[in-house]
Amino acid sequence: MESSIQPIDRVALELGPITIYWYGVIIGLGALLGLWLAVRESERRGLAKDTFVDVVMIAIPVAIICARLYYVAFKWDFYSANPEKIIAIWEGGIAIHGALIGSFLTGYFFSRAKKISFWKLVDIAAPSILLGQAIGRWGNFMNQEAHGSEVTRSFLESLYLPDFIINQMYIDGTYYHPTFLYESLWNLLGVFVLIALRKVNLRRGELFLTYLIWYSAGRFFIEGLRTDSLMLTESLRIAQVMSLVWIAAAVIALIYRRVAGYSTFRYLDREKDVDGDDQKRRRRRA
Numbered sequence: 001m002e003s004s005i006q007p008i009d010r011v012a013l014e015l016g017p018i019t020i021y022w023y024g025v026i027i028g029l030g031a032l033l034g035l036w037l038a039v040r041e042s043e044r045r046g047l048a049k050d051t052f053v054d055v056v057m058i059a060i061p062v063a064i065i066c067a068r069l070y071y072v073a074f075k076w077d078f079y080s081a082n083p084e085k086i087i088a089i090w091e092g093g094i095a096i097h098g099a100l101i102g103s104f105l106t107g108y109f110f111s112r113a114k115k116i117s118f119w120k121l122v123d124i125a126a127p128s129i130l131l132g133q134a135i136g137r138w139g140n141f142m143n144q145e146a147h148g149s150e151v152t153r154s155f156l157e158s159l160y161l162p163d164f165i166i167n168q169m170y171i172d173g174t175y176y177h178p179t180f181l182y183e184s185l186w187n188l189l190g191v192f193v194l195i196a197l198r199k200v201n202l203r204r205g206e207l208f209l210t211y212l213i214w215y216s217a218g219r220f221f222i223e224g225l226r227t228d229s230l231m232l233t234e235s236l237r238i239a240q241v242m243s244l245v246w247i248a249a250a251v252i253a254l255i256y257r258r259v260a261g262y263s264t265f266r267y268l269d270r271e272k273d274v275d276g277d278d279q280k281r282r283r284r285r286a
Contacts, residue, residue, distance in 0.1 A: 005170045010142055022142040030135030031060060034128035041124050041198075046270045047116065052125070059106040063099040064089070070098025074230040074238060091143075095230060096133065097242045103129070119205035123267055126211035127194040133215070134187035140180040141168060148177025148225035179225050186218035203263035205253070212250040216243035 013020040038052040071093050072079045072086055079086050107125070111118040140146035153175050156166045161178065169176050193214065197207055220243040223229055229237040257263040 005167045007144055007171075008142060008164070008168055023139040026139040026142065027132075027136045030132035031056065033135065034132035037131060038125050038128040041127075045120070045124055045268075047120075047124070051114070051116070051121075052128075055107060055110050055121070055125075058110065059103045062106050063102040064094065066102030067094035067096065067099035070095040070101070071230065074232075095239075096136075097239065100129070117204065117265075119208065119263075120265075122208040123204060123206075126208045127191050130187050130190045130194065130211060130215060134184045134191065137180040137184040137187070141165070141178075144168060144171050145228060146180045146183075146226065147171070147228070148179040149227055150174050151177055176227070177225050179222050182225070183218060183222045186222065187215065190214045190218070198267060201266045201268045203258065204265040204267060204269070205257055205263055207267055209250040209254045212246050216246040216250075219243045220247075 008022075010021050010023065011019055012022045012025050035052060035056050039049065042051050043049055068086075068089055074095070075093070085091070104122070107121055108118050110116075111121050137146065147169060153166060153170075156169060156175060156178070161181075165178060165181065166175070169178050190211070194207060194211060197210060202210070220240050223237055223239045223243070226237075229239060232238045232241060
């Protein structure tokens with residue numbers, strides 16, 4: 001039976017010399033659904049309808065480039081010997097932390113240029129980012145990557161997984177932990193948590209900081225199951241280090257912004273953002 005198991009074809013469509021891979025299709029779908037969610041919410045929060053369309057038009061190419069550069073940098077031994085593979089992004093090999101760094105930087109400079117509060121922007125975007133990540137992990141599934149250590153078929157069946165997932169986790173004669181699925185489900189749960197927290201009316205910036213903590217906590221533990229991690233040393237996984245750094249930074253920022261009075265505004269406030277929170281705070285104290 002196992003000898004007859006064939007992986008799902010990674011190619012979604014071939015149009016002459018153009019090959020479209022499921023990996024790119026799924027990541028694109030995640031980005032579109034995330035954009036739809038952000039646009040709906042941004043209109044409710046008083047931003048121009050095309051605000052997030054403009055952000056995404058810049059953020060997506062920047063994120064892809066940063067994600068690839070991040071991955072290549074930590075796999076330089078391979079790519080320095082195979083430079084023609086550096087642009088072969090359709091084969092997989094992008095790092096979500098690199099993509100997030102590129103996206104956050106884009107959001108920061110965009111908010112400065114448009115005179116919109118950066119914290120308001122990323123608060124609205126937080127559930128959308130997590131939704132995109134949840135969907136994007138299925139691109140890893142199609143490529144049979146981002147999996148964990150060896151397991152048995154009976155273990156996978158005990159999780160009540162459908163056969164198409166179990167069969168896709170059969171790689172080179174061995175079954176593996178579907179860590180892509182664990183992270184996808186964790187992220188999807190986080191989307192509902194963040195949307196629910198909108199009604200709590202947290203202080204500005206705290207929804208985004210909660211996203212950083214939620215995603216990083218899940219990623220830290222799930223990363224420990226993976227066998228294809230980018231490594232800083234022989235025993236230190238880069239994603240786990242980044243997760244701990246982001247959790248610590250988010251907690252410190254959350255506390256500092258409350259103590260220092262930088263989080264006066266709340267998520268549901270509808271005042272017109274003519275510049276950043278920090279400048280408003282300084283003007284009020286002047």
